[in-house]
Amino acid sequence: MNKKLFYAIIIVSIIAVIGFGYNILRYSLDPFGAPPKGTSPNCGPEDRYKFEVTINSKEDFVNFFKSSEGKLLDQYGNKWVKFDNFRDSPQSEVNWNKVLSEVKTKNTGIKTIYVLKYNPFTCSGFTLKMTSDGHVSVYGCCGI
Numbered sequence: 680m681n682k683k684l685f686y687a688i689i690i691v692s693i694i695a696v697i698g699f700g701y702n703i704l705r706y707s708l709d710p711f712g713a714p715p716k717g718t719s720p721n722c723g724p725e726d727r728y729k730f731e732v733t734i735n736s737k738e739d740f741v742n743f744f745k746s747s748e749g750k751l752l753d754q755y756g757n758k759w760v761k762f763d764n765f766r767d768s769p770q771s772e773v774n775w776n777k778v779l780s781e782v783k784t785k786n787t788g789i790k791t792i793y794v795l796k797y798n799p800f801t802c803s804g805f806t807l808k809m810t811s812d813g814h815v816s817v818y819g820c821c822g823i
Contacts, residue, residue: 710814711792721803722820726759730813737782740793740809745775759817760807761799769800 715725734740744760763769765777778795785792790811797805805819 710790710810710812711808711816712787715816716818719820723818725816725818728815728817730815732813734791734793734809734811734813737779737784737793740782740795741775741779743809744778745773760797762797763800764798 715727716723718724730743732743734743744762747760762773762778765773765775765781767774778797781795781797783794785794792811793809795807797807799805799819799821802819802821805817808816
């Protein structure tokens with residue numbers, strides 16, 4: 680093998696390793712460990728928000744949304760958190776004890792992620808995630 684080809688292979692290998700390392704670092708710095716999901720029929724895109732809040736427990740997580748009910752708007756001015764499946768009827772209030780009982784946690788070693796699966800009326804399911812330092816992810820599907 681000639682020297683130019685050898686050096687070209689080495690340089691390409693180094694660039695590939697650096698690129699791979701960059702992607703690992705980029706995703707490890709993402710608050711949810713992966714880039715936001717895109718759209719698919721009746722789904723997405725995943726919305727991401729950041730609030731200046733510290734969440735230390737499932738109760739803090741629920742209280743954040745309870746105290747913000749009706750006030751959290753997406754970039755289009757729509758209410759984006761609708762815990763309709765936690766209502767006894769469409770006209771009733773959200774049963775926050777039911778919400779609390781459905782909150783799951785994941786520990787990433789650095790922070791805790793609080794996860795809640797919920798359904799706005801007419802939708803097939805949403806997942807709401809919030810980190811202990813206030814990063815929020817909302818992804819779901821509506822329609823058939």
